[in-house]
Structure formats: C-alpha cells, structure tokens
Amino acid sequence: MQARLVVDRLFRGDPATLPVPESLEKEIQAGSMVLVALQNRTETLCPGFVLELFPDKSDDHSGPVIADLLYGGVPVLRQSLIRLALWMADYYLTSPLDTIIACLPAAVRTTVNDVAELNSFELKSAEGKTVNTPLRRSILQMLVNEKKLTLRQLQKRLGKKQLYRTLSELEKGGYISLQKKFATTRPKQKTAYSLTAAPPENPEILLGNAPRQLEAYKALLTLGDSSGFAEALGFSSALLNELVKKGFAEKTTVDIRSNFRNTYSESPKNPERPTAAQADALSTLGKAVEKQQFNTFLLHGVTGSGKTLIYIELLKKVIAAGKNAIVLVPEISLTPQTAGRFRQHFHDDITILHSAMSDQEKYDAWHSLRNGRTKIALGARSTIFAPLENIGVIIVDEEHDGAYKQDRNPRYHARDTAIMRAMFENAICVLGSATPSFESYQNARNGKYQLIDLPERIDGATMPLITLIAMREAPKATASISDRLYREIRKRLEKNEQVILLQNRRGFAGSVFCLECGHTPVCKYCNIPLVYHATEKQLRCHYCGHTQIFTEQCGKCNSTRLFYKSSGTERIEEELKTLFPEETILRMDIDTTSAKGSHGRILKAFHEKKSRILLGTQMVAKGLDFPDVTLVGVLMADIGLNIPDFRASERMYSLLTQVSGRSGRASIPGEVYLQVYNLDNEVYRALLDGSYKKFFEREMTLRKLLRYPPASKLVKFEFSSTDEKKAEEAALSFKERLETHLPAEKVMLLGPAPAGITKLKNRYRYQLLLKIFTGKLSPAFIRHHLDALLASYRNAKLSVTIDVDPQNLM
Numbered sequence: 001m002q003a004r005l006v007v008d009r010l011f012r013g014d015p016a017t018l019p020v021p022e023s024l025e026k027e028i029q030a031g032s033m034v035l036v037a038l039q040n041r042t043e044t045l046c047p048g049f050v051l052e053l054f055p056d057k058s059d060d061h062s063g064p065v066i067a068d069l070l071y072g073g074v075p076v077l078r079q080s081l082i083r084l085a086l087w088m089a090d091y092y093l094t095s096p097l098d099t100i101i102a103c104l105p106a107a108v109r110t111t112v113n114d115v116a117e118l119n120s121f122e123l124k125s126a127e128g129k130t131v132n133t134p135l136r137r138s139i140l141q142m143l144v145n146e147k148k149l150t151l152r153q154l155q156k157r158l159g160k161k162q163l164y165r166t167l168s169e170l171e172k173g174g175y176i177s178l179q180k181k182f183a184t185t186r187p188k189q190k191t192a193y194s195l196t197a198a199p200p201e202n203p204e205i206l207l208g209n210a211p212r213q214l215e216a217y218k219a220l221l222t223l224g225d226s227s228g229f230a231e232a233l234g235f236s237s238a239l240l241n242e243l244v245k246k247g248f249a250e251k252t253t254v255d256i257r258s259n260f261r262n263t264y265s266e267s268p269k270n271p272e273r274p275t276a277a278q279a280d281a282l283s284t285l286g287k288a289v290e291k292q293q294f295n296t297f298l299l300h301g302v303t304g305s306g307k308t309l310i311y312i313e314l315l316k317k318v319i320a321a322g323k324n325a326i327v328l329v330p331e332i333s334l335t336p337q338t339a340g341r342f343r344q345h346f347h348d349d350i351t352i353l354h355s356a357m358s359d360q361e362k363y364d365a366w367h368s369l370r371n372g373r374t375k376i377a378l379g380a381r382s383t384i385f386a387p388l389e390n391i392g393v394i395i396v397d398e399e400h401d402g403a404y405k406q407d408r409n410p411r412y413h414a415r416d417t418a419i420m421r422a423m424f425e426n427a428i429c430v431l432g433s434a435t436p437s438f439e440s441y442q443n444a445r446n447g448k449y450q451l452i453d454l455p456e457r458i459d460g461a462t463m464p465l466i467t468l469i470a471m472r473e474a475p476k477a478t479a480s481i482s483d484r485l486y487r488e489i490r491k492r493l494e495k496n497e498q499v500i501l502l503q504n505r506r507g508f509a510g511s512v513f514c515l516e517c518g519h520t521p522v523c524k525y526c527n528i529p530l531v532y533h534a535t536e537k538q539l540r541c542h543y544c545g546h547t548q549i550f551t552e553q554c555g556k557c558n559s560t561r562l563f564y565k566s567s568g569t570e571r572i573e574e575e576l577k578t579l580f581p582e583e584t585i586l587r588m589d590i591d592t593t594s595a596k597g598s599h600g601r602i603l604k605a606f607h608e609k610k611s612r613i614l615l616g617t618q619m620v621a622k623g624l625d626f627p628d629v630t631l632v633g634v635l636m637a638d639i640g641l642n643i644p645d646f647r648a649s650e651r652m653y654s655l656l657t658q659v660s661g662r663s664g665r666a667s668i669p670g671e672v673y674l675q676v677y678n679l680d681n682e683v684y685r686a687l688l689d690g691s692y693k694k695f696f697e698r699e700m701t702l703r704k705l706l707r708y709p710p711a712s713k714l715v716k717f718e719f720s721s722t723d724e725k726k727a728e729e730a731a732l733s734f735k736e737r738l739e740t741h742l743p744a745e746k747v748m749l750l751g752p753a754p755a756g757i758t759k760l761k762n763r764y765r766y767q768l769l770l771k772i773f774t775g776k777l778s779p780a781f782i783r784h785h786l787d788a789l790l791a792s793y794r795n796a797k798l799s800v801t802i803d804v805d806p807q808n809l810m
C-alpha cells in the first residue's frame, strides 16, 4: 500500500508518495495524521497528513518512512476538507501543507500536550494478548509506577520516538488513555496591542533600521481600530513593546472570557413570523436545501430587511432534516446582538467559535462538532473548516466584509472558500449583505449565483433620508460638528430618541487631502490616490509606480491646507460634552472596548437608554438594531475615500450604507447627516440615489475601463530583499518572464512599484499586480518561474509572496 501525503519539511509541503509499513496498513486512512521519519534523520519525526491511499507493490525504498500513526488512524480530516485544502492550494498558489494546516486547529495538530494515563484495571489483565512485546510491557510498567506520563517523558525514557501506534493499541485494550492536557491555569488576562490614536509620522524613517518593527506596525495598521494579541499578529511581545516605547502602539489588558457569553443580552423577542417577503426567500432556499444540490444564493436585503430571521428559519429547516450547518460572521466580538439571537434559538445545538477560547475549549469544540454533538458552527473566517459532515447550508453573513480575507499565508477568502466547500458537500451557500461585494453581485447578475432581493424593510419601515452637509461653508458648532448636525441631534434628544455618530478613523498615512476643496491627487493611469513620500518629496502610485513632484499645494484650488489629521473620537466626545453638558455620551472605540465585556456593556446601556448618544468608529456601523435610533451622523465622511485602493469607493459606500442603516429601523422614520468636504464624490451621489444597483453599474464602467476586479482577476506578487535594487530588479525580471509566457490579450502586468511601506533599511518591497482577463494561473507554471527567479537571486535573500484576489493593496 502507498500513501499520498503532505509532510512538514518534505518537498516544501507538496504531496509525496510513501510506502505504508505493513504494521500500519489496517488502521491508516485518508485523512489520518502520521509522523514521518526523514531520510538520515530518523531522530526527527515530522507531522504529515494522508491525502489518499492506493494499493501498490512498494519497491525497496530508502527515503523517508511513515514511522507512526496518530489518533489510532481516525482521520483528522474529512474527505471534503481534503478536497477543499487541495483546491485552496491550487487556487491561492500556495502549498497543500499550508492549506491542510489551516483546516486544523493547532490544538489538534500539535502533540506537545499529549499525556498517557493509566486506567484503573487489574494488573493481572496486563498479561493479556495486547501486552505481548517488551515495549508494551515497559510502557505499562512505567505507567503503573507513575500513573501519568507525557509523551515526551515516555519517549525520553524509552529512547524511542515512535510510540503513538503502540499507545493506541494499549488504549484499545483498555489499559491506558491517551489525552491532550492543556495548561489548566490559563491566564485570565492577556495583553493586546493596537495603534496609538496619533502614531508618529514617517514610520518608514523612524523604524527604518527595524524592519520587523515596521512590519508589526503595518500589521497593526490593518487592524484599524481593533487590537490584537501578539501571537495573532505573528510578532513577539518584546518586539511589540518596542513599538509601544516608540509611541506607535499601545497596550491594553484584555480579560479573556472562556465561554462566549454576552454582556449584552436582550430579552427574547416575541416570536416573529416571517413576512411575505421573508417567506418567499425562505421557500426558495428551503427547496434548494431539499434538493441536496450545490447552489449559491446572494441574499441582497437592504438594512433592516430581516435577513437574520431568514437565516434562523432556514437553519431550523436544515436541522429538522437531520443536516448540519456553518454560519460565518466577520468578527464575532463586534456582533454580539446577532450571535445572541442565534444562541437564543439553537441553545446547545450551536457552537460559537471565537478567538478568546482557550486551547482546551477549541479542542473540545472541534470534537463536539466532529462527533455531531453540535449541529451548527458559528464564527469568523476559520469556522469554514469546522469538522462537520452532512452539511445542508453554509451561510456567510455580511459577505462583503474584508475581514473574510486572511492576510497571511494561506491567503484565502473565506467567502469563496465557503462556496467551494458547499460544492464539495452538495450543500447550498447563502451570501447575505445589504451592500454585496462587487464580485458577488457580478456573479449574481451573470447567473452564477441566484439573486434574492429584499428591497424593503420589515413592517413598512422606511429607508432613512440622507442629507449632505457641505463642511467647507457650513457654520460650525464646534471644530468637528456643524451647526446643522448639532441642531438635528438636539431635536432628536428632545423627543427622547437616540443618535449614533460615526467618526471613521481609518485613513492612510501619506494620503493627501485638501481641506479646502476635498481634492485628492490620483494617478492618471490607475485612478488611484497617490501617496506622499516625504524623503523624495514625491507623490507615487502604488500600483504602476508612476511618480510626480509634490508641490505642497492642492492641484485644484491651490490651497496649502493639505494634510488632514483626523481628530479621534475622544476629542469629539469632548466637543459633544460642551454642546450637551447634561447628556451621558457613550463612546465605542478601541480604547473603550478592550476591557472585559465592555463592548457589550456599552450596547446594553444604549439599549436601556441610559444614554441617547452613541459615538464610535466603524464598530457602530455593524449590525446594530435599536428601534429608537432615528438619527445617524457621520462626522468626517471623506476619510477613507483617499486611500490608494481601487475598492475605496465600494468600501465607503458600504460603510456609509451600513451606518445609515442603523437609523429608523422601526416605526419612527430615520435620518442621516453626512458632513462632507468633497460634495461631488460619486459615493455620495449614489447614497442620495439610494440605489445599490445604480452605484454598482456606474462604478463597474470604471472598473471595466481600467480592468479592475470583477472585470479581471488580480494577483499580487511582492518581492522583498535586503538590497533595494535587487528587489526591484527581481520584480522586473519576474515581470519579463511572465510577459514572455502569458499572452497580452489575456493578462496585463502593472509595476514594479514600491509596495505599501517602502523605505526600509533592511528589507525593500516591490510589488507587481497581474490582471488576468481570462483563464487562471497554473501553480506549476508559477512555481517553475519562481524557482528560476529565486535561484538567480540566491545572494539577495529574495523572498516572494503571492496574494490571489488581494483585498489589501498597500
């Protein structure tokens, strides 16, 4: 028998074929986890995962050998997950080992916590059939003496590494049990890191001689307002502490809750009966589930159209039919209201996976899903790999959210991966959003997905009325709040209604923005905001590399008031306090939500109307459902439009629609005020139109013209080296290679251009953007050319990353 498997440190994670030792033939299965002894280095055992088995005479073989079998051969990966992982490797141009590993929680993959424990049994029975070798006898003897030993201890004492199979035999015989023991006293608190409100300017220069710190800074940038743990960011605490010292980052102590318990909870709502529109959608989806045939649906429902109830009713049907389900949400901690509603309906049938779980909890949750004890897995991105079988539906809520794309290897998009998994499971996939991603909407329009429209709110509630306030001329009540918005807030408070205010803090260091006319200089070739590079006094396009001299004057109105520095939510809170001295103001941002349960507590206070003004960052835009909110104000709507990303408008449209959607969700009509500088922007026009479809169509003409997704497929290659010239040269040489082999009518290459943060003393990055019009790249083709490239730049410490369908272009 032979096994095709992927092994850590073997063939760079590509599948290998190895003979299966006779002793393992009976138990090994596709999906089993094994340990492989590498050639000449039998001391090192590397974990491997069996993809498939086939009968074959094994000839004499002197390479690596399969040395041990874990979990008694019981597969850690189901067939559908193996297929999914192989698809991911192929599509995202990465190694199958990396994608297989992504499918398994670390707690399942690692063996460091394994402990063998003696069961209570009569020693006499130890003379039974199972205990028939000296090794087995020694193991038992040791355990009789000590009761419990870690695998490490056993290995050391016995001078032998391959013990799993033997231990599993002893376990089957009832003598011992093999378990994972995670540290029981896990920390109750953990340190999280985030960017400071006003990090020093020019990080490229200040961190120039500390490339890792600059990388960490970049990683923090991508978090926006949220904070992350060191291990999640992939940097050591020591390194992050350096950033704290230098004023770039700050630390917060986060209490870790073991179970997902909301500090925010609502009393259960009266049972809701689906409206006619909801019933229609449900009937379409229900029929599709019954068919047990793969299909993808895009549920395009305006804000407040009752998508959650459709998910819940659909899940009830699926469970009643004896099937299981996966529900993906962008960030679990930010949507306690939604998660709470699912919990209310499904109690113990649902496992809510979240990042604050301990290893033990993650391990237990994985087992309970795998053994079918719970039927629904709900969680963020990686929940798509839940070990459920017999899946009826996969739901991706807020499918447009960028959080679904993983920004480190493997760089998969959970929405697209969900669709593929549904295909392998013969399940249906339901994508829901009020503002679908252009990719999904395009697929719905060309018939690849089935579109279900919910154009109206529940109970005839009307969509909120949107008004723009031109900040250039508008009289101001305070520095950030116009007179108009101030008066509108006051009106609502007099009626005891509630107000949500958004201060979008996400911007991009280096973006130029005119405070007089709102103008942002863009690349004439790519239509992408140019980024200011202080050292060269240049504006640069991060897509094609085009540069132009920066005159320190607005190109449109000649004003010199150019750099916008966003005032943080804290300052706006101060301004609100002066305007409304007797009002309690709730602030929701990174600073106020890092402590245990604080996010939920803020929402609870707002729900109970202890306060009538909720001020916050993007967090307030997500999924909140409060009937008395009748006014939403956006303080500086323009921020976010001038970041160098072709999706900037799409993202802003989405954010502003989502936050507007918090207003007037029940009987009282709602209003929205956007304070803007650049009135002509397409996004505002579209919002006033109130038609996603029109926005999509107008934006798509531009995307088609410039061939940005979904009018093409994008692949980003990033080349980095300690030698700037070499990095750029390598990028160029790779470009030439691709150009000679790829027909110009099928692809287009942009760059090389300096990527994101450019000025690094020790590592320079250059990027190439490949637009693919038809077809796809073959992994073998890319591998071939990459290998050749890496070989010729061996001395330049060149490294290359590939990002297929990149979401982050900085």
Ligand SMILES: Nc1ncnc2c1ncn2[C@@H]1O[C@H](COP(=O)(O)OP(=O)(O)OP(=O)(O)O)[C@@H](O)[C@H]1O
Residues within 6 Å of the ligand: 269, 272, 273, 274, 275, 278, 301, 302, 303, 304, 305, 306, 307, 308, 309, 433, 434, 458, 623, 624, 625, 661, 665
């Ligand atoms: N059939 C129904 N009868 C009465 N109320 C309903 C019904 N369906 C939904 N609702 C209520 O309508 C409100 C909006 O529903 P929901 O939060 O699911 O909207 P949504 O489509 O997810 O909106 P968003 O995209 O803005 O989050 C909720 O308060 C919900 O309880």
Ligand SMILES: [Zn+2]
Residues within 6 Å of the ligand: 523, 524, 525, 526, 527, 528, 541, 542, 543, 544, 545, 546
């Ligand atoms: Zn350009």
